Amino acid sequence: MSDFDYDLFVIGGGSGGVRAARVAAGEAGAKVALAEEDRYGGTCVIRGCVPKKLMVFASEYAHVAEDARGYGWEMSEGSFDWPRFRERLTSELDRLEGIYRKLLASAGVTTYDARARLVDAHTVALSTGETVRAKHILVATGGRPLRPEIANAELGLVSDDIFHLENLPKSILIVGGGYIACEFACILNGLGVEVTQYYRGAQILRGFDEEARGLIAESMVDQGIHLHCGTDIVEMRRATAQDHDGAQDGDIPMGAALQDMTADHSGGRPGDGPVWVKATNGNTHVFDQVLFATGRVPNTAEMGLTEAGVTLGRRGQIEVDKFSQTSVPSVYAIGDVTDRVNLTPVAIREGMAFVETVFRGNPTPVDHGLIPSAVFTQPEFGTVGLSEEQAAEQEPIEVYVTSFRPMQTAFAGRPDRVMMKLVVAQDSRRVLGCHIVAPNAGEMIQLAGIAVKMGATKEDFDRTVAVHPTMAEEIVTLRKPVRTA
Structure with a gap:
């Protein structure tokens, strides 16, 4: 009788973890279980690529009527109905999550809707109180948005929050210059929100081709986005009615709800009311919302990884070799939690290579070169x-x-x-x-x-x-x- 309950236990129900689990079970014949504490589909399907791309599609319709008139059509602009779109979006994400669950079930994977943490090299403890043992453990817990370490940062949204807004703000400040910040700046601008973007660097999209970065920045400004490079937040708090008079607006819109405020409301949650912001150049402004898109960190906290002997890097990422194996031979990791190339198709490739290496006896390193x-x-x-x-x-x-x-x-x-x-x-x-x-x-x-x-x-x-x-x-x-x- 085996000392293990499973040949493979996967922690994380995102694209990489689900692919590895179902291929190991359905094609390689392994006995597999998977634990996910939130929704199946992970960052990409639930709070990243898929809903964001659907928002991109929605925002691109802003110019349809104007362009159509240039081609001879009689067409007038309409208005964007965020609650209607969000309802459709929620239904689509529910549908996709259901597909992920069905794929796992049809492959024979046992699923646990629970948080999992490592106890040792072969043991996983679940938040349900159960403990299971597996010959191999695969960590595929992804990453999460990072809030900056400034006072009252909790008043700002992160990218996960955008999809749950009851209503779109009239104005928003987006802090950051990476692809997430720039994508949401363009999306929200297309949906009719007055968008301001602060980035502390000299140019947005650091690390990409300089000429391309410049053209994108120019296009964003031409579309009406108030882009301010070399600028960051130094102070923020809940706004008061008096802040409107003292704000130095320049070309930046003020928060729409200030006229209704008569008292200071310190603290609170994202979306509770307008936010007063002081920038590094000394100017102060009020926005209906602030969105922090200042980076992501691997989801490795409180998982028992270091206690089990798994080596973590400076940013909390799981250190792995070219075969996605950690410092503990029975424990592997794939996807954003390793902070290699943080893209969904890469996580899926890493999951497939893991199965090939561990369950088919064909050591397969992951090729991270020339990824479009x-x-x-x-x-x-x-x-x-x-x-x-x-x-x-x-x-x-x-x-x-x-x-x-x-x-x-x-x-x-x-x-x-x-x-x-x-x-x-x-x-x-x-x-x-x-x-x-x-x-x-x-x-x-x-x-x-x-x-x-x-x-x-x-x-x-x-x-x-x-x-x-x-x-x-x-x-x-x-x-x-x-x-x-």
């Missing part, structure tokens, strides 16, 4: 490979780039610009990076990513006949480099 990704700003940003700056530090390069007004929006009279860019190694001629700023850039970069991953050269791109008339054809018609480095 998209930032769903407006316009979108699709990218794969090295930025121009990264490539130039590595070897001599040629840069091919074009920026233009796309046919569809130019005809309608909009000033929008797009960018197509290839970063090419001078010696090998390989395309080291491809960067696209354009509507549907995420769709384009997926296909370009195949060529870059295969090691395509600039001449391979040149030999490909263009699809005309499209924006994407510019990728294969860039004939002369604009600069070398």
Whole structure:
């Protein structure tokens, strides 16, 4: 009789954990259990990629009537009904969570709706009071939004909170300059919210291609987003009616609900009322809401990991080797909790590689190279490979780039610009990076990513006949480099 209740116990019901559990059980024949304390689907399905992308779609309808008139249609603008959209969104997330549960059940995975923590290398304690033993344990608990360490930070929202708002605010301050901050700035602006964004750095989207970052920032400002780089919050509290007179607004909107306030309400919860903010430049403003998009941290707190011997990194991430194995041989970890490449498809790949390694006897390292990704700003940003700056530090390069007004929006009279860019190694001629700023850039970069991953050269791109008339054809018609480095 086995000393173990299960061959595999998975902690975390997100995309990576669910994929690993159901493949190990359904295809590799393992006896598997999974524990999830919240909703199945994890960050991506419940509070990340899926609801955010649906909000992106909703926000993009803001320009439909105006563009349609440019094409001869008689169409007037409507108004956005947030409660109606949120009801549809909730139903869709419920449907997707149900699919995740059914996939696990059909694969024969035992599920526990409970919090789990490690007791030792093979033992897991559940919040239900049960204790189970497993030959292998896989931690796939993801990450969570981080609030800054300033007084009254609890008055601000984090990205998880956006999907549960009863009503959209009239004005919002978004703090941060990463992809989450920029995506929500564009989404909420498209839905009719007055958006201000503070970022302490010199330019948004740090780590991405500099030229692409600049174009996106310009586009956001052109759309009416009040973007302030080199700026951060130094103080915040619940606003009072008197704050309106003392606020230095400039081009930033004041909170809409101030006229109803007659007393100071310190403390409280996010969404309870307008928030007074003091910036690093000394200006003070009042916003209906403040959203902190200042980073995420791995979910490793109070899980018994260090007590069980699992090594954690400086940010609380689980340290793993190329096979996702921790310092405890029976314990593995995948996804955002390892803080490697924090993308849902990567977590799924890591889960598949884990099953291949542990249950099929085929040691399979995870390939984290040349991963395409998209930032769903407006316009979108699709990218794969090295930025121009990264490539130039590595070897001599040629840069091919074009920026233009796309046919569809130019005809309608909009000033929008797009960018197509290839970063090419001078010696090998390989395309080291491809960067696209354009509507549907995420769709384009997926296909370009195949060529870059295969090691395509600039001449391979040149030999490909263009699809005309499209924006994407510019990728294969860039004939002369604009600069070398």
